[in-house]
Amino acid sequence: MRARKLFVGRKIREIRQAHALTQAAFAERLEISTSYLNQLENNQRHVTAPVLLGLAEAFSVDIASLSENDDDRLIADLAEAVADPLLGGQQPSKQDLKVTVQNAPTMARAFLSMHQALRRAGEQLAELDETLERSGALNEPTPYEEVRDFFHYQDNYIHDLDLAAEDLAKGLASGSRNRVRVLADYIERRHRVRVVIGNDAETPGAIRHYDPTGRVLTLNPKVEPSTHAFQIAHQIAILEHGRAIDAIAEAADFRSQDAAPVCRIGLANYFAGSALLPYESFAATARELKHDLDLLGDRFGASHEQVAHRLSTLQRPGQKGVPFFFARVDQAGTITKRHSATKLQFARFGSACPLWNVHRAFETPTRIIRQLAETPDGARYLCLAMAVTKRGGGYSDPTQRYALALGCEIKHAKELIYAEDLDLERDQAFEPIGISCRICERRSCHQRAVPPLKRSLEVDPNLRNIIPYAFK
Structure with missing residues (x-):
């Protein structure tokens, strides 16, 4: 398999600026030409192994820190935002989004902030038309x-x-x-x-x-x-x-x-x-116990939520653990806490995919349930879900109920005890899930709530399927 080319111009520029060096001085330290450095910083050339080694030796840069995880998250967020019909017009390609994130990440985040404000304004205008006019704070995140x-x-x-x-x-x-x-x-x-x-x-x-x-x-x-x-x-x-x-x-x-x-x-x-849950001790114990949530909780005197959340934070440079996604979901399907160190990114608007096993956790409150899942981009995951109840005291006191979701890409599944009796090679074992209906383009989903935003409807008055519409 051909190695993936790495374009990290923005990060190279940030390293140079952090050392207050001109391009000429920085290039001299790396033993490359100034024109080559300029091409690297503008993502016109991909970074090579000698340059990476030069960054590590001359500036003590952790090569692992040059990964594209942050860019992947930002690209996913932008892709969802530009699919919004509020924006209209021609939709940029994934390559366009990637170039934007690589060369102008600040502008990309500013666009996301603007899009969030636009959506909030629209929703609040529909629900609170008069209130919106009286309050200038409603457009703020x-x-x-x-x-x-x-x-x-x-x-x-x-x-x-x-x-x-x-x-x-x-x-x-x-x-x-x-x-x-x-x-x-x-x-x-x-x-x-x-x-x-x-x-x-x-x-x-x-x-x-x-x-x-x-x-x-x-x-x-x-x-x-x-x-x-x-x-x-x-x-x-x-x-x-x-x-x-x-x-x-x-x-x-x-x-x-x-x-x-x-x-x-x-x-x-x-x-x-x-x-x-101190990093080195917890990470080593997690590997030893194959990420058994119950045993980790017993060993460290921690709750399921504390253990699951900590597993998703094991991203220390040079000592990274299994990359997990973690989310907390209420009974309405709203994600109230989320983080992902994987390719899977959670919906920023609306509820989570109804086919995701986190919703079924409320049906079996005493068990950790498992799911082999595949997202529309072909990525496959082992998903764990469990219901959590926090009592406030007596019979009349309120009780908090929500579900926790934890998962990793299937290539890491063998490091989890929960995968030991699962058939990870059989295609039929993987259930199709999405991020949210509004950006999922699966045509045959029986649980679809709304059509995808980027598709026009096809309504046939002579045909009624499970979903009352099709899309182009």
Whole structure:
């Protein structure tokens, strides 16, 4: 098979600019001509092995960091956006989208932001015609959407916080399995913060409440010990790494005013998850246990969601784990948390594909269900899904219910215990799934909700199939 040519001009330009070098000086360090470097930076020539080695030797560049995963995600998002009938006109080809992402990624992200604002404006105009006219804030992205995209394009891996969390975990290494007690002792000894597991009179339903004046961290007694440990680690992140978290959030340059505070909470949560499931130890154990979610949860005292989410973040340069996708879906089919280190990218608008096994998880709340699936681009995946219930307390208290989805490309399936009795070679074993109906072009799907946006309808009054229309 012919090796795939690698065009990474933008990243080479970023490396040069980070070292404040002219093209001539940078080319001299790489022992290539200035004209050749100019062609590389403008993606007129693909990068060769000698250039990659020169980048590694002269500028300590991790060659693995030059992968196209970020570009693939951005191309997928652009492809969905330009398919929107709101835009109309001629649709660009995949090659056009690829060139745009490679040469003008900032413009591509700006286009996505504009498209999101356009869709929100249209939806809100239809539902709240009068309200839209009175409020100028409706066209702005929500803070949670901005923060979700920030983590999405960071590959859901924050290197400095991950290392700091791992250092904390090593410092707390103890023979005791009671991590709540170990973390509580640490935060009291280091920061004079007392941890109380009991109801807070001011906020009785809160999972965590910190009183900075009295230096008391109160945790809800009705939640699981894994949640107690997570919330203490979250507070440690704020106390010890607040400045680093602030710097990361500030550098993200969010558009909406509330996005930075939301991001700070997300970054503290990232630290907490990384401290409870430290990178090297967790990655090694995951390989040893063949990614058995139950055994990993028992070994680290973590919930299924904590384990599944952490598996999707194992993207440390030079130490990457199996690339997983991870999502959390509510009972209406809305994706409330998502990340993918695979080719599979989740729908940004509307519900997920109804053929995806994550929807069936609610039918079997005590089991992890499996699915061999194939997307329209021919990629094949092993998909796992499980229902999760979080009780709030007594009979009359609300209960959270949602499903978790975790999966990887089939080439990695043998590293998972869940694939041991599956026939990975039989084509008929793979169920067809899509991203969402609006961009899926499968003609024979019996669960299709709406026709694909880029196709015109064919309505035959003399014929009624399962789906009441066909498309060209």
